[in-house]
Amino acid sequence: MTALQPPATAHGTSNRPGRPDDHVVVLFGATGDLARRKLLPGLYRLARAGLMPYRYRIVGSAPAASALTDEEFRAHARQAVTEFGAEQLSGAHWAAFESTLSFGAADPEDPQPLLAAVRAAEQAVGGSPRRLCHLAVPPSAFASVIGMLGRCGLAERARVIVEKPFGTDLASARALNETVHAVFDESRVFRIDHFLGKESVDNILALRFANGLFEPVWNRDHISHVQIDVPETIGIEGRAGFFEETGTFRDMIVTHLFQVLGFVAMEPPVRLEATSLRDEKAKVFEAMKPLDPAHVVRGQYAGYRAEPGVDPHSGTETFAALRVEVDNWRWAGVPFFLRSGKSLGRRRQVVALSFKEPPLRMFPVDAHTGGGPRSNTLVVDFDDPGWISARFLAKEPGPAMRLGPAAMTFRYADSTGRRRGLEGYERLLLDAMLGDQSLFTRADGIERLWEVSEPLFQAPPAVLPYAPGSWGPAAADDLVAPHRWYLPDIPVEDPGRGTT
Known part of the structure; x- marks a missing residue:
């Protein structure tokens, strides 16, 4: 061993x-x-x-x-x-x-x-x-x-x-x-939030702050939009009592996806220790604008109300997609799109940062090259074991200047260091015994996230039906327009699941 x-x-x-x-x-x-x-x-x-x-x-x-x-x-x-x-x-x-x-x-x-x-x-x-x-x-x-x-x-x-x-x-x-x-x-x-104990989530900090390649372009001048996407294929798995009181927004968005957003959007901390890291995350949460219910899509998969223990007239959402804005100098004007839900088309845990197109298009872009989420994107898959991939356009072999999607990918599964890694709960249990609060949430941050969510609770949009195995209500696609969701538009090779 x-x-x-x-x-x-x-x-x-x-x-x-x-x-x-x-x-x-x-x-x-x-x-x-x-x-x-x-x-x-x-x-x-x-x-x-x-x-x-x-x-x-x-x-x-x-x-x-x-x-x-x-x-x-x-x-x-x-x-x-x-x-x-x-x-x-x-x-x-x-x-x-x-x-x-x-x-x-x-x-x-x-x-x-x-x-x-x-x-x-x-x-x-x-x-x-x-x-x-x-x-x-x-x-x-x-x-x-x-x-x-x-x-x-x-x-x-x-x-x-x-x-x-x-x-x-x-x-x-x-x-x-x-x-x-x-x-x-x-x-x-x-x-505790076991998402924050994942090696691949923690590696967002290393990716940004240990590499001069990324930090200079990690801002509104270069990034068009950010997606944090955690679809699930499972239903509520018999947890009707819990889920009816909670719903996807409270269960996943506030608890998990907002925390990942904090890591993605934070400023460089003064020191790499708990107080400084949590201070910078708190600043991100303070800069978040209150949610606009018009920029939130709530959905419920067909058959949810027939689940044992579920109210037959339930308005609980099993799907949530929303636009979040961080109103500070680094991110003003850059939308963050968050999505999670039950009984969706694929189980994934992905952060996708889409970069702006060059100001002058020298090469023709057609359906073959993909455009949109198929290129100009840095992707962090924070599932276990996870991977990081830079997606871009490159010339295909041949006499014509014809572009195709390409990728450079780091896979944790290929890393010998992965055998020495810890799963989320293992890592966080050890940190708690050591007294290291770096990856744990703080009182002021939690309260601020509930505060920015209050407009949604006061005026929640109606839940829209969607078919199990789909990608949720069609309104979620309208939410991100003119952009597209990175999922399910997976580039040529999906490092986590093989060729698609």
């Missing part, structure tokens, strides 16, 4: 200590889907790679009605790692990891079983280990769990990871921030 290492990224993690301080990690919602698919396999992979603290324990927790014994929790973790883990179970490695696992039930009015489990874990570690409390629970439970941590003393020496979505509008985000800050100061709050 190739050993993993703390990722050496733009914000300087290569200079961090290799291992965090001694820890007791408390997983709230340890029997849930997120813990099963991501957290338990991720912690095991970190342990096997030697990136967990020298001394640590993991305490699972859930309401008393879902309580497990220690042995049942270990069996649950084994099944999770077997089914979803990137690393195969190894006898010695698994035995060492399994020995760190215990369980303590906790209800807001009766946290005693959890307290006993944490005390036992801390005694096993010795000294005064740090605590990391991961709230893998429904958003409706955040406030009660935070309050319980404060009342029973578990917030001492602790950091807290809070899952998305952080609020559902400006008022709820402010209320939740007040609840969290009554127990944890902002330096100990880690609002």
